[in-house]
Amino acid sequence: MRKRLFVVLCLSLLVLASSVLAFAADPGFVNGRFTTTRKITVEVYDRSNPGGSTPEDNFWTDFIKKGMLEKYNVEVEFKPVPRWTEVEVINNLLAAGDAPDVCVTYSYPTIQTYANMGGVLDLAPYLEEYREYLPNLFDLLGETNIYWNQDPNTGTVWAIEALLFQNKKINTFVREDWLKKLGLEEPRTMEEFENMLRAFRDNAELLLGPDADKMIPFSLSFDVGWRADHVIMSYVPNDMSDRDMWVYGFDDRHLLWPNYKEGVRKLNQWYNEGLIWKDFPLYGAGDRTEDNLIKAGYVGSFIHNWDYPYRDGQEGIHAQLRNMVGEDAAFIAVECFPNDAGIYRKYLSAPVDRKVFFPATNKEPLASLLYLDFISSLEVRRFLQIGEEGVHHIVHEDGAVEMLPVVGEKIMNSPANIDYTITINGLDLGDPVLTARSIALNYAGVEAKYIERAYQITSNEARYGINVQVGEIKAQEGMDTALAEKRNNLLAQAIVAKPEDFDTVWDRGFNDYLRSGGQAIIDERAQKYDAMYGN
C-alpha cells in the first residue's frame, strides 16, 4: 500500500514538474548562449532599388549573421519580401506555413486575423520569462512599445511595436527653380498653392520648352489618401475629439474623418482644371513611372514621404533631376495648407512603426527574441545605420555623422538600413543633438538646408495618435485590405469625375464602403470605446 502511494506520489510530482518545466527556460541555453547551433529565419524587405544589392545576402546581412553566431550561437537566414506588396506576400507565406520565424509588417489587422486562427505566438509569456536576456530590447522600446498591443481582457501580446524614432510622415514639395523662374513666392495658403499650380500649367512652354505637353503641375498616385494627405487634412476640423479621431480612424488614410469629402472635392476641381496628372490611377504599387516623370523634371509639385526626393543618393530624385534638368533644379518642402483654425496641422501616428511578430511555426522563440535584442543594442544598430567610417560616413569635428554615397556591395538598400533595424525606424546615434545635426547631413549629395527644412516642417504643429486598447474589433477582421482597396477606388473615381457628378460618385462609393463593413466597424469601435473610457 505504502509502496503504491509512493509511486503515485512520485508520478504526480513528475507530472507537476514537467508541466512547470514545459514553460521553463530553454534547457539548451546556458550562460547566455546556446550549446548547440540554432537556426532562425528573418523577414527582410526587398525594395528592388536600381543599383541595390541582394537584400537577403549582402555586407549587412553578413555582419548580422556573424554577430548572432558569435554571440548566441544562432544561425540567421534572411527571407526577402517585396516592400510595396509586403502585406499580400506575408499573407501568402503565413497561409502556406512558410513565414519566417521573425516577421515584420505594417499591418496589425493581418496579425490579428492570423492570431485568431492560432497562427501567431503569444509573446507575453516569453517576454516575461526571458526579460533578463533582453535588456537592449526593453531599453530601446520601453514597456510602452513592447506592450502596446496587449489585449486588456486576455493579456495576449501578438506583436511588438517598433519605435518610430523620428515621427515624420510626409511633406508637400514644390520645384524651387520653377518658383524662381516665374517670380513666385513660396505658397503659404491653399489659394497661393492653387495659383502656383495654375501658373505652372499656363507657363508650360517657358518651363519645359518642347516638352510643354508633358507638364504635370501636381502629381498623384493611386494611393490618393497618402499622396494628397496635407490637402485633404486641412479640411478636417481642428477641434475633432480624441474619441472621433480613434473611432473613425481605423482607415489608415483617415477616409472617415469629418469633412474628408471637401478635401477630395478640391482635388476634383484641380483635376478638372488640368492641374493633376491625368494617368495617376493607372499605375499600381511599386511602379516607377511617376518617379521617372519627377526625375525627368515634368512635375511641379507632389506630396510624399517627408524626405522622398532626397533619398537614394545618386539614383534618387534630387541627383537625377540635377543631371537631367540642371544644377538649380530641386524640390523644396513647403507648408501651405492651414486648417479652419489657421494651424498647419499634421496628423501623425503614435510613435509606433512596424509590427514584429512570430508566427506559430516559430520553434525558436528565445533565439528570435535574442535576435531582436541583438539588433536593438546601440552598438549594432549604430553600425547598421551609419556603417563604416570612411566608407559609409565621415565624422565631422562636432561629432556629427555625414553619410557618403556608396555603390556596389556595401550599398544600403534603405535609408539608414531601416529594413535591417526592424525595431527602430530613424537614425539614433544615442545623443539627440548629435542625431538631429547628423540627419541634416545624412543625405548623400543633398545640401543640408533642404533636409533641415523638410525635417522641421513635416512635424510642425502636429497632432499625435493615441494608444487605445479596447480588445479586438471583431467587425474589422479580414476586412482591412478589401476596405482599403475600396477607399482607393472611391478616391480615384471621385477625383476624375466631372465636377457636377462629384457628389453622386462620392456618395455612391462612400455608401458602398459603409455597407461593405465600414459602418459595422464604426459601430463596434464606438460601443467598445464608450464602454472602456465612457462617452
Place this chain on the structure above:
Amino acid sequence: MKGRLTINRRRVINYLRKYWSLYVMLSIPIAYFIIFRYIPMTYIQIAFKRYSIVQSPWEMPWAGDNGFEYFIKAFRNLDFLYALRNTLLLNFLDLIMGFPAPIILALLLNELAFPRFKRLTQSVAYLPHFLSWIIIAGLAKQLFAPTSGLINIFLNRLGFQSIPFLNDPTHWVFTYVFLGIWRNVGWNTIIYLAALTNINPELYEASAIDGANRWQNIWYITLPGLRPTIFTLLILSLGNILSSEFDRPYALSNPLVNSVSNVISIFVYRYGIRGLQFSLTTAVGLFQSVVCVIFLVAANALAKRFGERGIW
C-alpha cells in the same frame, strides 16, 4: 459453365500480358488526377466549416446555418454580386466576340495561296499567346494611357481628344475583350486548321467541276466540315462561362474601372488570400464550379439534341 470461366480468365490473362505496358502508362495520369485533383477536393469542406490555420479540415467545427453560413454571407456581400455580374459579362462578351474570331482567321489562312506567307502569318499570329498578361498590361499602358499612351499622343497631335481606353469602364471592357482576342486568336486557330486538313479534298475537286466559287466552297464544304469541332469547342467554352481568369483582369485593372473589372477570381484573392477569409472564398469557388458543371452538362445535352456528338 466452368469451362467458359477458365477460357475467360485465360483471355484476361492473355490480354493483360499483351497490353500491361499500356495500363502502366495509364496509371501515371490516373495517379496524377487522384493526387493533385481528387485528394485536394476533400478540402472543399472548408466551405462548410469555420476555417482555422492550425486544424485539419476534418477537425474544424461546422459553420452556422447548417454549414451554409458562408454561402449566405457571400450572397449578402455586394462585392461578390458585382463580381458575379462582371464575370458573366466579361465572359459572355469574350464568347460572342472571341469565339468566332479564330474560325474566321482559320478560314482566311486556309484561303491563302502562298504556303510561305501562310506559315509566316500563322507564326506571327501565334506569338502573342506566349506573352504573359503582366507584359501585355504593361504594353497596354504604353499604348492606351490617356496622356502618355502612344495612340492617344497620336490622336492628340491630329487634334482629337484622348480616348479613355483604360480609364473609363465602358471603354475598358472593350479594351479587355480586344486584348483577349489579340492574344489568343492565333493560338486558337490551330485546332481549326487541323480540322480543315481532315476535310476530304475530293469534295473541293467535285465542287470545282460543278463551278462553285470560293464563297460557296467555304459555305457548303469548309464550314460544315468544321461543325463538329466548332460545337465541341463551344460546349467547352460554355462550361467556362463562370470561371474567371485572374491575371488578365487583375493586371489590366485600375481604381477607375473597378466597377467592371472586379471578377470572382479577384474577389477570392482579395477576401481569401489578402483578407484570410478562406471559408468564404472556398464557398464562392465551390459555387462557381457547380455553375460551370451545370452549364457544361446543359450545353452538351443541347448539342446532342441538335444531332451533334457532344463531348461525351
